[in-house]
Amino acid sequence: MTTNAIIVNKVTKRFGKSTPALWRKLRPGKNGSGKPEASGPVLALDSVSFQVKQGEIFGVLGPNGSGKSTLIRLMATLLLADEGNVTVHGLDPAVTPLAVQQLINRVSVEASFFKKLSPMENLIYGARLYGMGGKEIRRRVVEILTRLGLEKRSIYNPMEEMSRGMQQKVAIARALLSRPKILLLDEPTTGLDPVSKREVQAVVQELKERDGTTILLTTHDMNEAEILCDRVAIIHKGKLIALDTPEALKDLVPRLNGHKPSLEDVFIHLTGDKLKEEEKEDIEAAQSMVRALTQEHQEPADQIEPALLEQEKE
Ligand SMILES: Nc1ncnc2c1ncn2[C@@H]1O[C@H](COP(=O)(O)OP(=O)(O)OP(=O)(O)O)[C@@H](O)[C@H]1O
Numbered sequence: 001m002t003t004n005a006i007i008v009n010k011v012t013k014r015f016g017k018s019t020p021a022l023w024r025k026l027r028p029g030k031n032g033s034g035k036p037e038a039s040g041p042v043l044a045l046d047s048v049s050f051q052v053k054q055g056e057i058f059g060v061l062g063p064n065g066s067g068k069s070t071l072i073r074l075m076a077t078l079l080l081a082d083e084g085n086v087t088v089h090g091l092d093p094a095v096t097p098l099a100v101q102q103l104i105n106r107v108s109v110e111a112s113f114f115k116k117l118s119p120m121e122n123l124i125y126g127a128r129l130y131g132m133g134g135k136e137i138r139r140r141v142v143e144i145l146t147r148l149g150l151e152k153r154s155i156y157n158p159m160e161e162m163s164r165g166m167q168q169k170v171a172i173a174r175a176l177l178s179r180p181k182i183l184l185l186d187e188p189t190t191g192l193d194p195v196s197k198r199e200v201q202a203v204v205q206e207l208k209e210r211d212g213t214t215i216l217l218t219t220h221d222m223n224e225a226e227i228l229c230d231r232v233a234i235i236h237k238g239k240l241i242a243l244d245t246p247e248a249l250k251d252l253v254p255r256l257n258g259h260k261p262s263l264e265d266v267f268i269h270l271t272g273d274k275l276k277e278e279e280k281e282d283i284e285a286a287q288s289m290v291r292a293l294t295q296e297h298q299e300p301a302d303q304i305e306p307a308l309l310e311q312e313k314e
């Protein structure tokens, strides 16, 4: 029987950010009334529910700002839900955060390191936080980093001398070191070159097949989601709008000239039109802001000194 590794139950998360006053003044109301939009907290997640099965690779897709990282941070005990709850192997991160931290590890795009130290030193430090140490760890660090395609000589050089993509690989290695039951990967391959991407994807696949690790992954790479994920959830403006296997999701969109749509077609079909509307509103608001600011700084022509006007003519 398959059990659920993660249960997300009607989770709502708000951030208490209010709209800046000038933006509110200039941005027309969405209902076309021309009235300023009400300021208030950002609804990052809106009553989201789903389950991740043990041993599956579960993808979360969504436009920028749709709530993917917020979701991951709730599972990783870094945030608390306002409503609803998350369960990780039967444990509530809000109640027993330390027990949950022993089961999970997270890789995010903004991973932090001691930049003056080498990957080896950073990873040994990370391993100690999980109560691991000894010679065995040094051997595993070399094994994981070379598996991820990092050159041996980089392992002992300071992190600050490494490119962003190389640092991202070290972040992934650090997460693997503790052999987590659940791996939370927030855009793990963003910024990696095509070969490095494949190396990371192969490691993710291997973790599922060899170790039975449950993996929750966010990505903006539709091809990656299609290759790796058993099931994919699409979230938009904090709401879960679709959840199924990549193949089944493609049946949601009509065929184009007899061709089966790609996952990217599905993504654009479900989230694209609404995005274009928002982009148009944002561009209009930015244009009126620029107009207002330039008018504010423009001196009326009769106040400009005649000598300056002469200079302009030349
Ligand atoms: N610490 C925070 N304080 C205030 N607002 C936040 C905070 N973290 C996230 N948000 C807001 O919550 C919403 C969801 O953000 P989130 O980072 O989860 O999106 P995302 O789907 O991961 O986007 P991206 O694809 O750009 O990584 C956004 O409107 C964002 O501005």
Ligand SMILES: [Mg+2]
Binding pocket: 068, 069, 070, 186
């Ligand atoms: Mg994010």
